[in-house]
Amino acid sequence: MVLLTLTSAASGPCRWNGHWGRRRCHRPVAGGRRSMTALLQHPGYEDESLQRVAEQLPCREAQSAVLLSLMGQPQQYSYPSIFIYGHRASGKSHVMHVLLRELELPHATLSCVECVSGALLFQRVLLSLFGHEAAALLPRSASLSDFVRVYRQQCSLSPAEQTRFIVMEKAELLRDADANLLPALLRLQELVEDNVTVVLLSEIAWDKFRPNTGCFEPLLLHFPDYSKGELQQILSQDRHPSYSADFYSSYINILLGVFYSVCRDLRELRHLAALNFSKFCEPVAEGKVKETDTHKLWRNIEPHLKKAMQTVYLREVSSLQWEQMQQMEEKETGVVRGLSAHTHIELPYYSKFLLIAAYLASYNPARTDKRFFLKHHGKIKKTNFLKKNEKTSNHLLGPKPFPLDRLLAIFYSVVDNRVAPTASIFSQISSLVTLQLLAQVSHEDQLDAPKYKCAVSMDFICAISRTVNFDIVKYLYDFL
Amino acid sequence: MSKRTAKDAHLPVGECVTQVQDILRQRLCHQRLPDKPEGVESQHRHLLELLKRTAIHGESNSVLIVGPRGAGKTMLLKCVLRDLLEDKEAQKSLLQVHLNGLLQTDDRIALKEITRQLHLENVVGDKVFGSFAENLGFLLEALKKGDRSSSRPVLFILDEFDLFAHHKNQTLLYNLFDVSQSAQAPIAVVGITCRLDVLELLEKRVKSRFSHRQIHLLSSLTFTQYLERVRTQLSLPDGFPDSRFAQDWNDGVKTLCGDKSVEEVLQRHYNSSKDVRSLHMLLMLCLSRVSVAKPAIKPADLLEASRLCFADAKANMLHGLSILELCLIIAMKHLNDVYEGEPFNHQMVHNEFKKFLQRKSNSMYNFEQPVILKAFEHLQQLELIRPVDGSSAKTQREYQLMRLMLDHSQIMEALQKYPQCPTDVKQWAMSAFG
Numbered sequence: 001m002v003l004l005t006l007t008s009a010a011s012g013p014c015r016w017n018g019h020w021g022r023r024r025c026h027r028p029v030a031g032g033r034r035s036m037t038a039l040l041q042h043p044g045y046e047d048e049s050l051q052r053v054a055e056q057l058p059c060r061e062a063q064s065a066v067l068l069s070l071m072g073q074p075q076q077y078s079y080p081s082i083f084i085y086g087h088r089a090s091g092k093s094h095v096m097h098v099l100l101r102e103l104e105l106p107h108a109t110l111s112c113v114e115c116v117s118g119a120l121l122f123q124r125v126l127l128s129l130f131g132h133e134a135a136a137l138l139p140r141s142a143s144l145s146d147f148v149r150v151y152r153q154q155c156s157l158s159p160a161e162q163t164r165f166i167v168m169e170k171a172e173l174l175r176d177a178d179a180n181l182l183p184a185l186l187r188l189q190e191l192v193e194d195n196v197t198v199v200l201l202s203e204i205a206w207d208k209f210r211p212n213t214g215c216f217e218p219l220l221l222h223f224p225d226y227s228k229g230e231l232q233q234i235l236s237q238d239r240h241p242s243y244s245a246d247f248y249s250s251y252i253n254i255l256l257g258v259f260y261s262v263c264r265d266l267r268e269l270r271h272l273a274a275l276n277f278s279k280f281c282e283p284v285a286e287g288k289v290k291e292t293d294t295h296k297l298w299r300n301i302e303p304h305l306k307k308a309m310q311t312v313y314l315r316e317v318s319s320l321q322w323e324q325m326q327q328m329e330e331k332e333t334g335v336v337r338g339l340s341a342h343t344h345i346e347l348p349y350y351s352k353f354l355l356i357a358a359y360l361a362s363y364n365p366a367r368t369d370k371r372f373f374l375k376h377h378g379k380i381k382k383t384n385f386l387k388k389n390e391k392t393s394n395h396l397l398g399p400k401p402f403p404l405d406r407l408l409a410i411f412y413s414v415v416d417n418r419v420a421p422t423a424s425i426f427s428q429i430s431s432l433v434t435l436q437l438l439a440q441v442s443h444e445d446q447l448d449a450p451k452y453k454c455a456v457s458m459d460f461i462c463a464i465s466r467t468v469n470f471d472i473v474k475y476l477y478d479f480l
Numbered sequence: 481m482s483k484r485t486a487k488d489a490h491l492p493v494g495e496c497v498t499q500v501q502d503i504l505r506q507r508l509c510h511q512r513l514p515d516k517p518e519g520v521e522s523q524h525r526h527l528l529e530l531l532k533r534t535a536i537h538g539e540s541n542s543v544l545i546v547g548p549r550g551a552g553k554t555m556l557l558k559c560v561l562r563d564l565l566e567d568k569e570a571q572k573s574l575l576q577v578h579l580n581g582l583l584q585t586d587d588r589i590a591l592k593e594i595t596r597q598l599h600l601e602n603v604v605g606d607k608v609f610g611s612f613a614e615n616l617g618f619l620l621e622a623l624k625k626g627d628r629s630s631s632r633p634v635l636f637i638l639d640e641f642d643l644f645a646h647h648k649n650q651t652l653l654y655n656l657f658d659v660s661q662s663a664q665a666p667i668a669v670v671g672i673t674c675r676l677d678v679l680e681l682l683e684k685r686v687k688s689r690f691s692h693r694q695i696h697l698l699s700s701l702t703f704t705q706y707l708e709r710v711r712t713q714l715s716l717p718d719g720f721p722d723s724r725f726a727q728d729w730n731d732g733v734k735t736l737c738g739d740k741s742v743e744e745v746l747q748r749h750y751n752s753s754k755d756v757r758s759l760h761m762l763l764m765l766c767l768s769r770v771s772v773a774k775p776a777i778k779p780a781d782l783l784e785a786s787r788l789c790f791a792d793a794k795a796n797m798l799h800g801l802s803i804l805e806l807c808l809i810i811a812m813k814h815l816n817d818v819y820e821g822e823p824f825n826h827q828m829v830h831n832e833f834k835k836f837l838q839r840k841s842n843s844m845y846n847f848e849q850p851v852i853l854k855a856f857e858h859l860q861q862l863e864l865i866r867p868v869d870g871s872s873a874k875t876q877r878e879y880q881l882m883r884l885m886l887d888h889s890q891i892m893e894a895l896q897k898y899p900q901c902p903t904d905v906k907q908w909a910m911s912a913f914g
Contacts, residue, residue: 073501076505077510079761183582220791263802
């Protein structure tokens with residue numbers, strides 16, 4: 001069983017090939033001990049801590065150097081607010097956490113997903129920066145005014161000798177909070193008159209954050225995405241101890257070859273790498289293939305990875321199910337019961353026809369009903385039905401609403417035997433709405449002429465019509 | 481330290497750089513008050529005169545300081561207060577109440593804050609007792625009882641004044657201006673706001689009690705004054721311990737400001753915004769590159785800092801998309817070109833993408849529909865596409881109408897910079913009609 005923690009921390013000693021350091025190397029100070037590996041240097045911090053920081057942040061040396069230079073020495077002031085943006089899993093939180101932890105700076109980290117109300121946020125910050133007693137001073141639904149007041153009091157009791165950092169992840173959720181929270185946080189240094197810097201981390205650009213009347217503009221920093229080589233380097237660090245590094249690198253190479261064009265998220269790739277590695281090593285473990293025989297290994301794993309893209313990547317099956325499937329024999333796996341397979345429910349006979357009729361009503365324009373559903377429609381030239389513009393294909397625009405009468409009319413002509421309009425038919429329509437296969441478009445109060453819309457996909461309706469031997473494609477306007 | 485050793489003191493380079501960083505960071509990040517505010521002398525005099533009349537002579541006044549963000553309004557007020565409190569009499573008797581529209585979002589909170597800051601009798605420790613009406617009545621009583629000769633003048637400073645105008649009935653503003661107009665305790669109400677149309681926000685009865693005195697801080701710097709401002713912001717003061725280092729540094733700053741490329745960069749910044757705050761951000765980025773190994777600011781630093789300031793955030797985000805997502809964006813661009821900006825949905829984009837795949841024989845991008853939908857949703861989470869306002873609950877995900885939040889030129893530029901972009905994708909993007 002693979003126990004995996006989905007963090008983006010690359011743990012363990014890293015493989016340090018000296019040549020891909022094309023970073024901003026500070027020239028060593030006179031008397032400096034390390035020359036090549038001292039990529040991070042700053043007068044205010046010890047070299048050992050910086051060395052530890054650099055080890056834990058592969059491929060992020062440039063960004064951490066920039067951050068370090070902005071932070072300056074601990075007792076100096078830093079810019080009141082910094083906004084760091086970049087794709088998911090590009091290392092923003094990781095770099096901040098490592099820097100603050102290793103350099104032992106006073107900080108408060110919180111995720112805006114957890115702090116749904118301002119009061120939770122204030123409590124967290126006071127707890128991390130000043131301790132329990134300070135957090136207890138806040139009144140019950142604390143407002144920003146109370147927070148600033150308590151902060152100022154605590155500040156006068158224990159003034160800051162080092163810059164205090166408040167790091168907020170998922171900062172885009174601050175836009176949905178009170179309108180005064182974001183502008184106030186950006187100028188917190190000025191409001192509390194303390195050496196504090198607020199760092200906001202987000203994956204959305206700053207242009208979408210700016211309030212209407214403007215605010216204090218933070219310093220913007222971009223964390224670029226990892227390149228393919230960097231992804232390979234970081235993923236190769238998770239290697240299994242009983243196999244060689246080259247073996248694992250070739251595995252990562254194959255994995256990236258399949259998934260790189262679809263997904264560049266480091267966390268997803270690590271998860272996929274961990275899940276599929278046992279299948280990759282299977283031939284080697286059984287002794288059939290040597291470690292260096294990459295072609296056979298590739299042939300073994302590639303269809304497996306392609307199946308993973310359709311199932312685990314889309315979260316159709318859970319990781320646990322995936323691992324169980326890997327352990328079963330191939331003929332036993334059969335059809336994968338993914339999540340979307342559960343939407344194929346068994347419906348009663350007339351419900352299926354009602355659904356088919358609803359689909360036809362949604363995707364055929366009303367004027368074409370005569371041609372499809374009347375026995376004697378006379379001569380209607382086919383040229384009238386030529387599609388003028390591809391965009392008007394109803395399968396691109398989506399389902400259209402239809403009244404109940406139209407649905408019943410189509411239903412009676414589609415069902416082969418005679419059906420009486422009993423209450424059971426109408427109750428089946430209501431159950432279809434409850435199952436969300438039909439959507440009710442008109443207001444609930446409107447009882448005499450309700451309108452519906454069909455909410456199923458083409459594949460689903462084709463599957464249903466096959467079970468009742470109905471050729472639905474013949475009746476669809478778009479496929480004439 | 482005697483004067484002789486102070487003049488000849490030579491600190492090691494590391495110590496000098498630390499001192500430089502300290503001083504300049506105080507100036508650029510912490511907004512330390514300058515000794516004399518530059519460029520706003522008349523406004524400074526006006527405000528100082530006004531506040532002196534309240535503090536010393538007991539006259540009630542109200543004034544609004546109006547100016548765009550980063551123009552230096554709070555700095556001006558703080559300088560004036562500092563100069564005002566040099567006067568012994570003012571220092572002894574003036575009471576100050578500082579309110580901020582961002583913090584005091586409600587009249588109730590504002591009233592409690594005023595009561596707290598004035599240490600009125602219904603405050604015990606920190607807690608203010610009584611309801612809103614009681615507090616208001618108490619405060620007005622306290623202010624009404626006095627007159628010019630017997631009570632202390634109070635200075636009310638309202639930061640983000642326009643936010644106070646959004647409170648219910650503008651009670652606080654009405655009462656403050658009312659007290660300032662009638663012969664009661666001498667108060668001065670100073671409002672600071674960034675909105676030029678702030679008077680439109682006030683109700684008629686509040687506006688009539690306001691003295692309509694406004695101090696405008698619209699910066700009228702010329703480019704040469706801007707350059708001079710850059711030089712003064714980066715120069716070290718005379719009191720620096722190592723005078724030779726300070727001299728070298730100031731000379732370096734002077735040559736920096738005379739450099740042609742630097743002037744171009746600063747001209748670009750000047751054209752986009754003249755305010756001091758964006759200048760401080762630029763200089764802060766330059767300052768962060770000063771280290772022991774390089775104890776001076778070079779033109780390259782300024783160019784790099786300018787590049788960081790003007791970077792396009794969306795283009796940066798486009799750089800990190802996967803190829804599938806990039807193809808979807810190109811498909812949306814084509815849809816926008818053909819249908820002139822009408823909203824699209826996922827099915828249309830998928831259709832467009834399939835047309836591209838049919839033309840190419842390789843099946844490298846032949847992904848399943850759910851994978852493409854996941855890529856589409858990722859783009860939605862990055863807010864590169866946004867749903868058109870409508871009832872999103874009733875429509876299925878694939879048919880929800882969206883708009884692309886990117887420009888044609890942004891996409892083309894991002895494509896140029898995209899690492900290892902396949903040539904057929906590039907050609908598809910540049911072809912005219914899908």
